[in-house]
Amino acid sequence: MSTSTQVWSTEDGAVDGRGIDDALTLLEPYCDTSLTEVGDSARQNARRAWHAAIGVRAYAEETGAAHQESARTCMSDLLNDMRHLCDALAIDWDDVVRPYHYSEEIDDGDLAD
Structure with a gap:
């Protein structure tokens, strides 16, 4: 069974109302190793998510949305602009959006286990 690395549970509150800085804060404790170190896949996937969140944050800062929009909105806006870039x-x-090896990366577990 495939599971993704989820560090932001529904018990933490509505995702839509939280900003990208909140996401970075939640991911930070799981990012104490580099991707090249041998370790559990949940930590490696959290590190991958951290890298993506840094990119979303840079985009949100550039567009002025970082402190005005939710993490979900910032990600959606970035993906839409990425599509314009592809065009x-x-x-x-x-x-570009084909998942390639994502499934293999999430097969080994969840941080909540």
Whole structure:
């Protein structure tokens, strides 16, 4: 059974109302190792999520949304702008968003276990 690394449970409150800085704060304790170190996949996936959150935060800061919008809205806006970038560069969006090895990365467990 595949499970993703979830560090923000529904018990923590509504995701939609939280900002990207909240996401970074929640992920930080799981990011004490580099991706090249041998370790459990849940920590490696949290580290991957941390890297993505840093990118979303940089985008949100650039657009002025970082302190005004939820993490979900910032991610949605970034993905939509990434699609515009693909159009501008003649890159196939469907090829970019194909999950490739995501399933293999999440197969080994959840931080909540």
